[in-house]
Amino acid sequence: MFIREVIIFIAIFLFLALGMHMNQWLTHPIEHLQQLSIHKMPYHPLLYSTIVYILLGIIRAIFNTFMKLFRRK
Structure with a gap:
């Protein structure tokens, strides 16, 4: 579980770094x-x-809570 969250954080970090500074990273x-x-x-x-990770975590938590309401037991 921890490894998955670290991978998600690193993916967000790389996505934002490349998205904001694509020109500088390529040249x-x-x-x-x-x-x-x-x-x-x-x-x-x-x-x-970190801010984006927290926002996505909140969205994931809401989605998981919502999905638990409709799961069969």
Whole structure:
């Protein structure tokens, strides 16, 4: 269960990183990583990924709760 959640978080992180900075990752990825380390807010990719992960977790929890109502016992 824990491994699955880590994989989901990493997938969200990669999706957002590539989606927001596709140009930089394709043209000069090493320089982009170096710029990230000197950025004023270097934790921002993790912050955004965490927010999206929490929102998706809430949606998943609501969906699972809703589905449990209609499952046969």
